[in-house]
Amino acid sequence: MMRDRWRRGLSHTIVALCAAAVLLALVPLAFILFYVVTQGITSLNLAFFTNMPTPVGEPGGGMGNAILGSLIVTGLGALFAIPIGIMSGIYAAEYAGTRLASAVRFAADTLNGVPSIVIGLFIYGIAVLPFRQFSALAGGLALGVMMIPLIMRTTEELLLLVPPTLREGALALGATRGRAVFSVVVPAALPGILTGILLALARIAGETAPLLFTAFNNRFFSKDVTQPIATLTVQVYTYAISPYEDWHRQAWAGALVLVGIVFFCSLAARFATARLERVQRGS
């Protein structure tokens, strides 16, 4: 009898501890979001999105150039990562049992675990050092390398979810394998793949470390991909570690924009996947 009561008590205690763990993790989340929103919103205005930074001591100014820079660098990264990610994902899904498929899966997981600062070092060695020039292109390459494994894994997973009957139908109609994949299987999985790319973009847009010595920074508007370029994340970093009150406020505003991007991308992805699941269940 005693033993039963003890067992039940232990069980209840552990269930309660698990629930407490969830609450404990939600506290910092709420805490961070609260600070980012309340501190950021006061400095967020139109000028923040359109103006360049002002010199120290001069009020106003914004991160217009850094926002543009982030778009350019992330865009370059996507341009570079999407073909490699999708094609290698297709290979891994189509030839799932082969040795190369296992190797590419393993390489993608490994690449995903490489610290972002190390990827920055790598790109510095191959794209900055030879030209003696920090550039937006180098920053894009660094972000691209980080995106590849994310896109590859999503593509592979989603292709494997496509019902085999679709592919078999295409093959039965006389389509070649390439034709079946590109005009039937991939389009069926496309909404999911796009969602995955969106999530990867959101994650990559928030990266700072790989840009520190690839894209570097720039005080002005720049669209030249061979020149150093400002990005939102590096700008927030520079401002955060500066001693100026005014720059700190701008850093919070930048953080709010970053969190906003991440939040809306995750929300959009969540709705898209929920809809996808409904469609798949319905059919």
Next chain:
Amino acid sequence: MPLPFLKGRSDEAIFRVGTGVFAVVLIALVAAIGVELYRQSLLSIREFGWQFWQTDIWDPVAGQFGARPFIWGTLYSSILALIIATPIALGIAIYISELAPARLRRPLVFLTELLAAIPSIVYGLWGIFVLVPIVRHLEVATPEWLRGVPLFTGPPLGVGMLAAALILSIMVIPFTSSVAREVLKAVPQAQREGAYALGATRWEAIRMALFYARTGIIGAVMLGFGRALGETMAVTMVIGNNPQITWSLYAPQYTMSAVLANEFAEATDDLYLHALVEIGLVLFIITLIINVISRLFIWSMARQKRPAPARPVTIKAAA
């Protein structure tokens, strides 16, 4: 393409080679990272050899490069983060996958994913302006009798090992918990049902599931460790950036990734650059090993599942 196997079945072969090339590119990329880092650190490797990792003085101006404090800072902060994060992360994974009511599950998954999605730089900003002052208050409030303990010596600065470990643990929690959740999902329902049928309490059934999933769970924890080792921005902003080896949680210290973030863009001479890249190379190797081992754990768990035992018939009570 004069490849013999193209004959007759060329469409298939072209498709295979066409997509396979990209797969090879991805694999080559990982190899290239290692080769390039090695090439860029040759000067330092030749000049210092193992001495590089056995000395403590980091003085680029005098040409003295001892990297031991960075290894220490990286390992110490990550292990502390692991100690704090693991129980919480496992608690969350268990709650979401085993205990939560179905309608709470999705929102909770979303919230933990959001925690993982917040950029490192935002954690760092919050760390500097919110967490560090809190840590400083805690440090000031340390009772006298505790100050003799080596963990709590030194002036209360706020920035230092404690702040870094706390912020790292917040960042690692969602990561470890989401992998652990996936692993728990792979445990056959029959395991739990069997436990319940024998009269197990909830915890005893969960313990069964945990035992079944143990390799995967170890993998999840190690994967979180790998994340913590490589984390850069948030740590750089709160750890205080002072290369020293000490047990004190209050002391400002330095990590491998932080020294790269702070000094690389300003490093002037070649030896200095190569010394920094060597730190990056070792960070790469350490995270690589941790990742490979944890993937093997998780994969062995997934393979265990593949030859699935006969699916248990679920009897719907009110159907």
